[in-house]
Amino acid sequence: MSSVQRRYIRLTAAVAALGMAATLAGCGAGEGAGDVTLKLVAADYGSGDANTSQKYWDDLVASFEKSHPGITVDVDVMSWKDVDREVAEMVAKGEAPDLAQIGAYADHAAADRLYKVDDILPIPTQANFLPLLARAGQVERAQYGMPFAASTRLLFYNKGLFEKAGAKPPKTWDEIRTAAEKLKGEGVKYPFALPLGTEESQAETMMWMLAGGGGYRDSGNISYDINSNENVTTFAWLKNNLVGKGLTGPVAPGELDRQEAFDAFVQGDVGMLNGHPTLMDAAEKAGVKVGKLPLPSPDGEGRPAMGVADWMMAFKQNGHRKEIGTFLTYVYEDKNVLAFSDRYDILPVTSTATATMRNDPKHRDLWPFLEELPTSELYPVGHTSWAKVSESIKKNIGKAVAPGGDPDAVLSGIARDAKDAEAAE
Known part of the structure; x- marks a missing residue:
């Protein structure tokens, strides 16, 4: 066998090997490469099975997934008595969810477990948070906690x-x-x-x-x-x-x-x-x-007055920064913020949704609470x-x-x- 033939055989084998690798890679891609499942643990604002927050999240996720193929969201709604503890236990076991909607974020931020809001949300979404609540979500002047629900007393x-x-x-x-x-x-x-x-x-x-x-x-x-x-x-x-x-x-x-x-x-x-x-x-x-x-x-x-806010936070452990940002941008659209507020008589956390509520007579009973929110004081939640x-x-x-x-x-x-x-x- 001549040297030219040997070189041809080696080249053919190499091309075949590369082709097989490409075929295998293509097979993997065809079976869902790029698909991501986000895990969200959320608190329950309902008083029972009839109005559990699971129904709100199920509706929102179904709508989101329809318009965002490739991202699946798995939501687990828990009682307020359990949810903070359950999330802490998940984190301790190295099984942090991608997202948690709970009562406090500062401990997780201080331990460098969370994405900064700057890293996941587009500027228009960030800028739409009510200023009082956005400031309350900061640790060392960086925002980690995203307000999800608010109320005054x-x-x-x-x-x-x-x-x-x-x-x-x-x-x-x-x-x-x-x-x-x-x-x-x-x-x-x-x-x-x-x-x-x-x-x-x-x-x-x-x-x-x-x-x-x-x-x-x-x-x-x-x-x-x-x-x-x-x-x-x-x-x-x-x-x-x-x-x-x-x-x-x-x-x-x-x-x-x-x-x-x-x-x-x-x-x-x-x-x-x-x-x-x-x-x-x-x-x-x-x-x-x-x-x-x-x-x-x-x-x-x-x-x-006293103001109260509950928080959304994004954990870095699973590395789904882009997908988390895409989902949260959808969560904070006015239609979804107002749907949650309507369902649970909770104040919205964005400026545009607040303006809509303030101008809608069907929300007249909530107007006194809205009036108190901009000048209210919140718990010092930014301190661990x-x-x-x-x-x-x-x-x-x-x-x-x-x-x-x-x-x-x-x-x-x-x-x-x-x-x-x-x-x-």
């Missing part, structure tokens, strides 16, 4: 019970006490429901602190200031003027959880409490005529210390208004826990 009162008792909607703290005394005189079970139990007392606490001119952080948002003079004065007033006078009902505030108080309001057993839009809807469906106003301050002057501070509040704040309780001592104890948590950040 207002003072709710039962119009029927107020009329029967001859009480007027309060404009000051003294008027809250006066109305509660009249309600008690008419046999109302909870003249003012004050849920400072472990379920969500960090919210009730913050509402009263803000109304009293204080809050969780100092005026520069530099550090915690939980035992400020304003906060101590606020809880001394609650202890002496509401709890001490028997105006908060048969269950001690430290043992009363939010849902128990909300259920009592829906049943017509509560004169006043701090509530959110979902409670308003449930109460009115039950036949309770609900009055709403900002929680009064001691002197009747306006104070910031917040989780530990929140737990200390839930565990201890009820003691501040208990018989024999010392508001200054209780708040100072929580402040020490906050200082320790902040030092560990």
Whole structure:
């Protein structure tokens, strides 16, 4: 065999080998190369199977997948009682979802597990987040948390019970006490429901602190200031003027959880409490005529309301940056933001959806909550210390208004826990 023949045979073999490799590669591509499945874990905003958030996500995903072939989204909706813990356990096992819609993002951001919002969303989508919420999603001036749902809290009162008792909607703290005394005189079970139990007392606490001119952080948002003079004065007033006078009902505030108080309001057993839009809807469906106003301050002057936001975050572990961005851009289109808000009486988190809601009379009941949102104050969710501070509040704040309780001592104890948590950040 000549050298030319040998070279020809080697060249033919090489071409055949390359052809086989190309065929195999082409076979792989034909079987779904480029197809990506995103895993999303989300919290449930529904009250049962009939209105579970799974139905919202199923509808949204079906529409998305129809117009975005190659991207599949698998959504697992979990109870609020479990979802943060479940996501943390997935992360600990090295099985982080691509996306999580839960209550807090800062721990994951601090551990460098999350994409920055700049890396996944186009500028128009980023710029459409309400500025207050976009800032709250930042850690070290970079945004990691994308607001998904928002609400504010207002003072709710039962119009029927107020009329029967001859009480007027309060404009000051003294008027809250006066109305509660009249309600008690008419046999109302909870003249003012004050849920400072472990379920969500960090919210009730913050509402009263803000109304009293204080809050969780100092005026520069530099550090915690939980035992400020304003906060101590606020809880001394609650202890002496509401709890001490028997105006908060048969269950001690430290043992009363939010849902128990909300259920009592829906049943017509509560004169006043701090509530959110979902409670308003449930109460009115039950036949309770609900009055709403900002929680009064001691002197009747306006104070910031408490705002609440829940968060969407994108984990880097699986590397689906482009597909995550494509899906989230769709999630934050107005039609989808408004569909979620309509279904659960939640405030939208984008400027364009907010403008649409503000101009639509069918959302009239939500307008008072929308008005409060731009100037509201949110939990310090951008600090990894917040989780530990929140737990200390839930565990201890009820003691501040208990018989024999010392508001200054209780708040100072929580402040020490906050200082320790902040030092560990």
